[in-house]
């Protein structure tokens with residue numbers, strides 16, 4: 001309906017004044033303050049929602065990360081610590097990490113969730129929430145975790161045509177939305193030139209200039225501590241590979257299904273692209289942080305001891321007293337395996353850990369597995 005308050009109508013009104021870049025379309029679709037996908041009060045993350053993330057798949061994730069927090073707090077000694085989950089969504093991960101922390105650690109650490117939208121945050125004790133990182137007290141040492149924050153930042157869709165970089169914009173057509181190509185803004189030409197990356201003719205690439213800027217904010221927050229980033233992404237040579245990723249990585253998620261129709265139902269589906277981990281790594285190193293780990297999530301969790309969780313223990317070691325219990329256990333075991341097996345989320349998500357002033361070696365996540 002033309003007068004309805006909906007993301008589509010907001011976008012249509014904006015398009016009266018001219019085409020919109022996909023980046024700005026995505027900003028409105030996901031983050032319009034009242035109507036955007038991430039501004040709604042119901043969480044899009046969950047088994048009955050649009051997509052699932054690692055903390056929700058299995059308690060093995062929280063358990064392993066809990067081990068890292070204990071190690072971190074032990075190394076911090078008597079210092080007052082801030083443990084922050086940025087892009088925390090409904091806050092379930094940071095609530096669970098607080099709940100799993102030993103009482104002595106709860107006394108010396110403060111737990112915080114940060115998200116652009118706080119309307120979905122679940123109630124619970126012991127965790128404070130803020131919309132921006134700079135509103136969080138830093139304490140003396142900081143541990144900043146994020147899970148799938150960077151892949152939710154608005155990005156530009158770019159395509160190479162006859163040695164000229166074009167950017168995909170949106171126009172209104174027949175009351176719907178359609179793609180149009182404009183010459184790319186010079187900052188995107190600069191992005192590839194600075195990285196010495198040549199896209200092939202007809203190759204698409206999805207780039208957010210906010211990956212680096214947002215990570216830089218996190219680096220400035222950490223005076224002494226660790227930044228642990230879980231996300232879908234690759235180093236730049238792989239991310240912008242001419243044949244492996246000729247069509248870019250942009251995708252839409254709705255009801256556990258992936259689609260390439262990024263313009264359908266704005267505000268009703270998630271939009272995401274794989275991130276350039278090299279941008280984050282360089283930004284951290286420029287700010288004086290050391291890279292302590294960069295690899296697949298499966299390796300990270302296994303090094304932290306995920307393999308000893310009872311859900312990943314050999315079947316013979318498990319006791320069940322009924323068929324129902326056995327069936328539930330089988331499901332939980334399959335979920336746990338998704339986090340660490342080579343064909344699941346454990347393979348697709350990468351983890352970058354950078355640190356400052358906490359020691360470069362001897363961390364649990366750096367343990368050699370074989």
Ligand SMILES: C[S@@+](CC[C@H](N)C(=O)[O-])C[C@H]1O[C@@H](n2cnc3c(N)ncnc32)[C@H](O)[C@@H]1O
Nearest residue numbers: 038045053087088089115116117147148149152
């Ligand atoms: C893909 S969701 C991940 C949610 C949660 N970490 C999880 O694993 O379920 C991305 C979240 O990042 C938040 N977000 C996006 N940009 C942000 C920013 N600049 N600062 C803080 N949160 C942000 C969104 O509101 C959304 O809740």
